Amino acid sequence: MNKKIAVGVLGCTGVVGQKLIALLDGHPSFVVTDLVASENSSGMTYGERACWREVTDLSPNIRDLVIKRSYDELEAKILFSGLDASVAGDVEVWYAKKGHAVVSNSRNHRLDADVPLIIPEINPEHFALIKLQQQKYNSPGFIVTNPNCSITIAALALFPIHQSFGIDKIIVTTMQAVSGAGYPGVPSLDIFDNVIPHIKDEEEKMHSELLKIFGVYRGGQIAPADCKVSAMCNRVPVRHGHTMAISFSTKKAATANAIISLFSGVKSPQSLQSLQQHGLHLPSSPQTILQYFADPFRPQPLLDRDAGNGMTVSIGNLRPCQVLDWKMTVVGHNLVRGAAGAAILNAEYLLANGLVY
Amino acid sequence: MNKKIAVGVLGCTGVVGQKLIALLDGHPSFVVTDLVASENSSGMTYGERACWREVTDLSPNIRDLVIKRSYDELEAKILFSGLDASVAGDVEVWYAKKGHAVVSNSRNHRLDADVPLIIPEINPEHFALIKLQQQKYNSPGFIVTNPNCSITIAALALFPIHQSFGIDKIIVTTMQAVSGAGYPGVPSLDIFDNVIPHIKDEEEKMHSELLKIFGVYRGGQIAPADCKVSAMCNRVPVRHGHTMAISFSTKKAATANAIISLFSGVKSPQSLQSLQQHGLHLPSSPQTILQYFADPFRPQPLLDRDAGNGMTVSIGNLRPCQVLDWKMTVVGHNLVRGAAGAAILNAEYLLANGLVY
Amino acid sequence: MNKKIAVGVLGCTGVVGQKLIALLDGHPSFVVTDLVASENSSGMTYGERACWREVTDLSPNIRDLVIKRSYDELEAKILFSGLDASVAGDVEVWYAKKGHAVVSNSRNHRLDADVPLIIPEINPEHFALIKLQQQKYNSPGFIVTNPNCSITIAALALFPIHQSFGIDKIIVTTMQAVSGAGYPGVPSLDIFDNVIPHIKDEEEKMHSELLKIFGVYRGGQIAPADCKVSAMCNRVPVRHGHTMAISFSTKKAATANAIISLFSGVKSPQSLQSLQQHGLHLPSSPQTILQYFADPFRPQPLLDRDAGNGMTVSIGNLRPCQVLDWKMTVVGHNLVRGAAGAAILNAEYLLANGLVY
Amino acid sequence: MNKKIAVGVLGCTGVVGQKLIALLDGHPSFVVTDLVASENSSGMTYGERACWREVTDLSPNIRDLVIKRSYDELEAKILFSGLDASVAGDVEVWYAKKGHAVVSNSRNHRLDADVPLIIPEINPEHFALIKLQQQKYNSPGFIVTNPNCSITIAALALFPIHQSFGIDKIIVTTMQAVSGAGYPGVPSLDIFDNVIPHIKDEEEKMHSELLKIFGVYRGGQIAPADCKVSAMCNRVPVRHGHTMAISFSTKKAATANAIISLFSGVKSPQSLQSLQQHGLHLPSSPQTILQYFADPFRPQPLLDRDAGNGMTVSIGNLRPCQVLDWKMTVVGHNLVRGAAGAAILNAEYLLANGLVY
Numbered sequence A, B, C, D: 001m002n003k004k005i006a007v008g009v010l011g012c013t014g015v016v017g018q019k020l021i022a023l024l025d026g027h028p029s030f031v032v033t034d035l036v037a038s039e040n041s042s043g044m045t046y047g048e049r050a051c052w053r054e055v056t057d058l059s060p061n062i063r064d065l066v067i068k069r070s071y072d073e074l075e076a077k078i079l080f081s082g083l084d085a086s087v088a089g090d091v092e093v094w095y096a097k098k099g100h101a102v103v104s105n106s107r108n109h110r111l112d113a114d115v116p117l118i119i120p121e122i123n124p125e126h127f128a129l130i131k132l133q134q135q136k137y138n139s140p141g142f143i144v145t146n147p148n149c150s151i152t153i154a155a156l157a158l159f160p161i162h163q164s165f166g167i168d169k170i171i172v173t174t175m176q177a178v179s180g181a182g183y184p185g186v187p188s189l190d191i192f193d194n195v196i197p198h199i200k201d202e203e204e205k206m207h208s209e210l211l212k213i214f215g216v217y218r219g220g221q222i223a224p225a226d227c228k229v230s231a232m233c234n235r236v237p238v239r240h241g242h243t244m245a246i247s248f249s250t251k252k253a254a255t256a257n258a259i260i261s262l263f264s265g266v267k268s269p270q271s272l273q274s275l276q277q278h279g280l281h282l283p284s285s286p287q288t289i290l291q292y293f294a295d296p297f298r299p300q301p302l303l304d305r306d307a308g309n310g311m312t313v314s315i316g317n318l319r320p321c322q323v324l325d326w327k328m329t330v331v332g333h334n335l336v337r338g339a340a341g342a343a344i345l346n347a348e349y350l351l352a353n354g355l356v357y
Helices: A015-024 A085-097 A124-137 A149-165 A202-213 A256-264 A273-278 A336-352 B015-024 B085-097 B124-137 B149-165 B202-213 B256-264 B273-278 B336-352 C015-024 C085-097 C124-137 C149-165 C202-213 C256-264 C273-278 C336-352 D015-024 D085-097 D124-137 D149-165 D202-213 D256-264 D273-278 D336-352
Strands: A005-010 A030-037 A078-081 A101-104 A142-145 A167-176 A216-218 A221-223 A228-235 A242-250 A290-293 A313-320 A326-332 B005-010 B030-037 B078-081 B101-104 B142-145 B167-176 B216-218 B221-223 B228-235 B242-250 B290-293 B313-320 B326-332 C005-010 C030-037 C078-081 C101-104 C142-145 C167-176 C216-218 C221-223 C228-235 C242-250 C290-293 C313-320 C326-332 D005-010 D030-037 D078-081 D101-104 D142-145 D167-176 D216-218 D221-223 D228-235 D242-250 D290-293 D313-320 D326-332
Touching (some): A005 A015, A005 A085, A015 A030, A015 A336, A030 A078, A085 A101, A085 A124, A085 A142, A101 A336, A124 A142, A124 A216, A124 A336, A149 A167, A149 A242, A149 A256, A149 A313, A149 A336, A167 B167, A202 A228, A228 B242, A242 B228, A256 A290, A256 A313, A326 B228, B005 B015, B015 B030, B015 B336, B030 B078, B078 B085, B078 B336, B085 B101, B085 B124, B085 B142, B124 B142, B124 B216, B124 B336, B149 B167, B149 B242, B149 B256, B149 B313, B149 B326, B149 B336, B167 B202, B202 B228, B256 B290, B256 B313, C005 C015, C005 C085, C015 C336, C030 C078, C078 C085, C085 C101, C085 C124, C101 C336, C124 C142, C124 C216, C124 C336, C149 C167, C149 C242, C149 C256, C149 C290, C149 C313, C149 C326, C149 C336, C167 D167, C228 D242, C228 D326, C242 D228, C256 C290, C256 C313, C326 D228, D005 D015, D005 D085, D015 D030, D030 D078, D078 D085, D078 D336, D085 D101, D085 D124, D085 D142, D101 D336, D124 D142, D124 D216, D124 D336, D149 D167, D149 D242, D149 D256, D149 D290, D149 D313, D149 D326, D149 D336, D167 D202, D202 D228, D256 D290, D256 D313
Parallel strands (some): A005 A030, A005 A078, A078 A101, A101 A142, A167 A228, A290 A313, B005 B030, B005 B078, B101 B142, B167 B228, B290 B313, C005 C078, C078 C101, C167 C228, C290 C313, D005 D078, D078 D101, D101 D142, D167 D228
Antiparallel strands (some): A216 A221, A242 A326, B167 B242, B242 B326, B313 B326, C216 C221, C242 C326, D167 D242, D216 D221, D242 D326
């Protein structure tokens, strides 16, 4: 077996940082060697500091790692970033210039012209932007990002339809889990027995990020997709798992059967066009990337968020829309498929394609 | 002071029946004299049977009423019906033929050609259908209905816009409270930490009922409105209060200010066109029928469902929609404005206009 | 009608501060003239700052008050304190020395030998300690305190039994609402679908405060009661209302009927021995101080926390205990009877007895 | 590898029945061959009927089993019973007489003089009662039972203390999960934002069953233990996992360290006295039967219910009690350790000891 690649986690004490560590613990290709958090955590071991909230136990070798500070020199080749947006911008660039592959879940650089915004099953050709950064920084380092949790889940459900029929309009109402707001995040007094009908900047992110993800790479640039996305984002009293009610219209006429058969076919990453070209299987790819339910009461976040270890996106209730063409329900795990798992999948892709070594 | 009108409640033990009784207790125009429930409750006093779940106490004169059975002869002129749809159809007709004004929250007769489906602030002219029933039954009795809880709340928010600009397309995603499913209703195991993305027949009702409510009465018939309604209905872990994310487009161009000023103007029933013609003030009408929030985090069901004693509809976050023209959030109390309070308001209108006496 | 007394609220933006203001708004004897909060709120109007989370609306005259800082000179005679324990200690003493009657819900001075810890229905004679403070400070000012929310509710239920039969042992398990932890307080990620079996210092407070409340005032001192209190404190996913499972033993033998008749008798403050001596009726006293349910499924926080506008304590399910003598369930509103309402009742008592004027 | 033993599940569609099937699917010693449910499910395959609510998928060989009726002849040697108490009594006896080993989670026969009530780590010697039944029925069949969910979890935590120091008094307040009430079970309207302070018959069961479990088998009889148990049972808004606040006193003086070291020692079934005598390791035994937390905020049902695949009991916060000697918090999974897993462990014990073959 090959030697594992050393990786670090920036922002290791937050909700995404903890989920990254939980998923990296025992990973077949990566071993966690560096943990970075804010000033007031540094110098402590992760076990002393972390206030671990994952249900699985923390392994001893991670528990004993001493937490470093941002801008400390790090050994690890790949740095996963779950940093808060208030600091991620500069820290990620600093480490990229130092030669690290920064695989970030933070929003700061997602829309930078030379930073790939990747869902590997959809747009791996966007990784080509990495070279622009390497030239700019004169360094082997770079930043790659994964999208916002909500749009990642929506994009995976919509992409096969977009490939086959072309999607031109999307109206999506999200019902988002509290874990998406981090920790301490949403006070219980605010969300018990309640819906909060606004999440700062979320609707804008869903719009602009989808256009980039579905965009076309050509000559060092991403031409954004030509579709309209309107999002209405809500927080609901659910722990994990974002639920989305999506209406959409297609450029070419489709049938319900044709759409559903697209979902059913997505049993492996190879069956999505782009990964197919690369013939890859990545360790965090679930056996079933998309699953469709005939039962109109599914998918539900409680029952379906953990499908495929949290990496499967679940779809149901496809039916005609009286205003656009179709409507459906989509559920995915916001912390796994929508954040930590998304970043790890990106890193696995980099490794499998020799973009880090 | 005038003598109060005797009223009865059909289906008095259910969630809507209990809310009807809570709202009728101490009502300035009505006094509850008849309570009707299913076979296995009849013969008991309401206090023995009801398993009262309202927070306010039950008054002694209602507690001591002996529950009757469907098809028992009743004294009360007006019968409020919170009957289950499995029995409401026949029972309501039977009492209408017997000469009672049946004011029903049940769905069975809502779409009957000669049964008015009323929100008094919107379409009181539809009450004219009553005469058709009286002729058919050769009786002073009749059935009037109020719409489904979700569409009542949505319709109140949309109506002033419809009047001023004409609405032609609506996409609405509901996040509905568990009390909308009655009692025992939604098992806690199904809805804790979960969203259920389907409610049987709800989407169809929202479509067909809105077209009738916004329809035009002419010559003994309702011509349905010419607009398209697409609903995606979800159950969320909220006790009371339905939240709706609504996108819509208008026939005439509107501005955000113009729309918001419509909401702000709706301080009394008179300010909605139709009630204005009648110069009425009804006891259950709230001081503010519609309230608009500048804060994008409002309305919220927890904070706003009880506004106007549950009769005010709250609106917020009006903003341009990238696909249709506008989007906004609407919240209302499903059991009050969407059910029991809606029926009582209908009865108050009947009384104030001499349609019952 | 008499002129209202000017009052202020220290710590006006917190959960208890907001509840104090909600209860003082429209109070027959008090008018809010001073609002005090931490440095970063001062200078703003309360309406700008407060992030109001009470369901009732804020009245304009309070909305427009400009927030002051601790140690600013204040006009109001009575200062209600909902200050955080980290600052309450010094601030309250400073204002007492300045001549104010500080009516505090904070824990800092509750166990001070010369500070009364009062539930007016139980131990109003402890107010005599005020004179010791006035001598010490050489000022008309003083501090009076109300107990911790949990022990207030438990003490009210236990006191009539203690008077009649003498209680010597109490084991109480609390199931406490999240609003008891303030705002932002308990993160939703921590308490959804969970019980947290520890609340810092709460068990110690329940023990030591009950002994003082039930203690005997003599010669300028409180001799603590001779009973043993063991508390096990838990946080549960409930918004408002603390539920307590209490076992206790009595010095004199009692019967279930005798105990229940004690509860039923407590229809007014006069029926508790101590207030009886004073023949008082206070504005915030509920008509029924204690209510007992025959139904073993009651009391429940959802249904009973708001009884008597949150000032009634509800009791149920009295039954023999196999280890001590009796066990029962007690529910009360932690923010009203257990905090803000308790402080206001103390101030009303001071006013009615000429201790402030 | 040995041939697997055929087993059946009586009451296969309920919450306990579904959990039994989830745990038996892939079990190393058992294979499910018979499924039994009420009249209106029989004749359908389990996949058609079950309304599967477990998060793990149902395996095809179980999905395709056709459901039988009670009193149908069955092949399986061992029958697990999750039957409702309204029918379990007669059905279980009927199958025992027919020669089956009925391993029941139902309460009906738990206190029968000749029916063992077993927690294998505590009182496996009580299995000797089986012979009395076999003689009575003149059949190789018999009934064995596991205790109520709450007392199972409490008993496991208390037993090592009882062995070492003798427990004579226990006061336990339970905070029980909604899954303990089955499906549909607790309506969401009853338990959202609430505590229900009564569970029918639960307190009596905790008392009487503990005395039998801790009782001494001698000469074909169980002499009940000599200790007093007082329970106060509450339902809280938690999906799975019962939390218990327990006070107790011991006959011999103990220290906190001595008690905690008892818990820490329980790493395998062998370390509890009784299983030690038998030198057994059972497939469903967790690596750690009891785990103790130094952190006073643990155990919590959300974080600890799934420890040891739901078979570990978690303990924390041992501290002196001001009334009895000690108090502590105990958490366990009510459906696994407290029901389905308990029954399966009993069956594994029977198999390992040649009591079925």
